[in-house]
Amino acid sequence: MAKQKKQPRPKAITPKGFRDYFGTEVTERAEMLQKIAGVYHRYGFDALESSAVETVEALGKFLPDVDRPNEGVFAWQEDDDWLALRYDLTAPLARVFAQHRNDLPTPYRRYAMGPVWRNEKPGPGRFRQFYQCDADTVGTASMAADAEICAMLADALEAVGIPRGDYVVRLNNRKIVDGVLRSIDFDEVIRSRGLQEIMRSTQNTFDVMRDDVLRTIDKYDKVGETGVRELLGGGRLDASGAYIPGLQLSEATEDRIVEFLTSRGTSNDETLENLRAVVGTDQVGSNGLDELEQIATLLDAQGYGPDRIIIDPSVVRGLGYYTGPVFEAELTFDITDEKGRIRQFGSVAGGGRYDDLVKRFTGQEVPATGVSVGVDRLLAALHAKGRMGQTSKGPVVVTVMDRARMADYQTMVAELRNAGIRAEVYLGNPKNFGNQLKYADKRNSPIAVIQGSDEHEKGIVQIKDLILGAKIAESATHEEWKERPSQFEVPRDQLVAKVRQILDGQD
Known part of the structure; x- marks a missing residue:
């Protein structure tokens, strides 16, 4: 009997174009x-x-x-x-x-x-x-x-x-764009690009070209005036050296589109005036300009000036x-x-x-x-900008010194949670206490709570300020570290109050 082949293990990889968030x-x-x-x-x-x-x-x-x-x-x-x-x-x-x-x-x-x-x-x-x-x-x-x-x-x-x-909201109107494009004769472009079949099926040369031109001028902020001219005309090489075909528009048409793109003045009123000169008598474009003027007036009445919206x-x-x-x-x-x-x-x-x-x-x-x-x-x-991304605090970790006393540790963590403090009991193998502190470090925990059998008999808990301890470990001498200024011994009934005090001090 032939030996059955092992099923290959699936690869633990994120699909291309996707990512995990932690x-x-x-x-x-x-x-x-x-x-x-x-x-x-x-x-x-x-x-x-x-x-x-x-x-x-x-x-x-x-x-x-x-x-x-x-x-x-x-x-x-x-x-x-x-x-x-x-x-x-x-x-x-x-x-x-x-x-x-x-x-x-x-x-x-x-x-x-x-x-x-x-x-x-x-x-x-x-x-x-x-x-x-x-x-x-x-x-x-x-x-x-x-x-x-x-x-x-x-x-x-x-x-x-x-x-x-640090921001600006930029405003325009598609009707103005249409007004500019409606004044351009695209028939010759359609013929030169061999798109007669599309033209016959749509019976509208403007519809054939409009979206191509829009997608091209939408790249203005990335490629600039020169790049847009190249994409409207014969084409351009991108940053990798790959050739991107152009729309084969005439130089006069390129000039008209670029004139529209660069109509922004030093104020909204000046920009509107420049655009009226470009749009001319086209009714659709004029309607778009009237709408822009209404929006600018309404925004100004609410206190949203050109420092925020242009x-x-x-x-x-x-x-x-x-x-x-x-x-x-x-x-x-x-x-x-x-x-x-x-x-x-x-x-x-x-x-x-x-x-x-x-x-x-x-x-x-x-x-x-x-x-x-x-x-x-x-x-x-x-x-x-450095306004986000500071490491967030993890939960307070209640360590486990005696596996048989898990109920006591769960009582501690419940008291902390009921006081609105994020907390958890260590649920790994408690045999090695050092591993518990390593776990708390990986969780970026601000505090570790420690109670062994001796502390339990005395009715006390040890509370370790992990953030302060890390800072002292970076800069203190050995003698200073031995004094353990970041660890406190308090009565068991003061657990929540002391943890709250340390957290407030860290904040």
């Missing part, structure tokens, strides 16, 4: 989400937790730069339906509102937080699963809703520790469902990258108006606007 990281994220939720709640928004899985049809095809199967989502077939993990929190909201609109107030103001998944090529700092924190208003066309979202975004950034001066024509946003005002929050402080180069951190949040997203389900236009905060990027920014 104690402090999870706690920091939860604290950040709580602070942002507090701002959203203060503005009158209600929480919503929608399904992580949607039909592919409900999600729609709005992702930018898709070069992965299933249009950038993780999808699978179930019976006759294709299902997918949500790629953002906005498309699911459109489905929720369409499904429950008769039971929801209008306008409906909601916030949502949770993971989203994108089937994209992973890279440094770019994962296939990441957290978003959204707030949206559905059911009003008033520019007051967009102004409120921008103000709320500024407040949220300050609430999590980004002070005024009009910037280079903001276009990559997602395809935006129909009006769009905005991004950019961090303006410098950081040092892994190669020691000085960089600015860039965008950590973005959003805009999407008046046609709910219409896909209802057939009727339902105006909506919202913002999404990239939680992981915001956490990374705070770490880079």
Whole structure:
């Protein structure tokens, strides 16, 4: 009889593009989400937790730069339906509102937080699963809703520790972009790129070119004016030397688009004036400018001036469902990258108006606007700035000197927990006391509680200040260390009070 082959062991590795999060990281994220939720709640928004899985049809095809199967989502077939993990929190909201609109107030103001998944090529700092924190208003066309979202975004950034001066919310309008692009004749470009079949099927040259141009000018903050010109024209080499094909637009068309991108003046009023000159008589673009002016006026009335929120024509946003005002929050402080180069951190949040997203389900236009905060990027920014990432304290560890007295140790830990102190009993092999202290060190415990048989008979406990002890061990002489100033002997009934006193002193 042939010897049965051993089943190979599975590899203990995280799938590419994903990562694991441990104690402090999870706690920091939860604290950040709580602070942002507090701002959203203060503005009158209600929480919503929608399904992580949607039909592919409900999600729609709005992702930018898709070069992965299933249009950038993780999808699978179930019976006759294709299902997918949500790629953002906005498309699911459109489905929720369409499904429950008769039971929801209008306008409906909601916030949502949770993971989203994108089937994209992973890279440094770019994962296939990441957290978003959204707030949206559905059911009003008033520019007051967009102004409120921008103000709320500024407040949220300050609430999590980004002070005024270290961020700016940049505001634009897709209608202005459309107004500029509508004045360009793309027919020759379509012919030169061999896209006549697409043109015949859509009967709209503008639709064929619009998304390509939007994705290109959305890279302005990364590649600059020269890079955008190359991508609008014959193409460019990226940092790795790979060739990226251009859109083959004429030089005159490049000039017009770049003129729009660089229209930002020294004030919002000057920027609007520059944009009116670029847009000319196009009605769609003029409407977009009027909306921007309304938003700027409303923000100014609330005290949100250009020190926090500015009009910037280079903001276009990559997602395809935006129909009006769009905005991004950019961090303006410098950081040092892994190669020691000085960089600015860039965008950590973005959003805009999407008046046609709910219409896909209802057939009727339902105006909506919202913002999404990239939680992981915001956490990374705070770490880079040194405003987060300090080692968090672990629990007080009650050591076990006598295995037969486990009930006594559990009583101690219960008293500490009932007093609101994070604590645990050592549950490993208690034979080696040194290993218990090593465990407490690995847990970053602030205090160890010790009671052997002698202490038990005397009705006392030993309380060891591990943080102070570590500092003394680093700098004290041997004689000073022998005095053990970081260890205290107290009556058993004073355990909680002494632990509290030491913790307060450490804080």
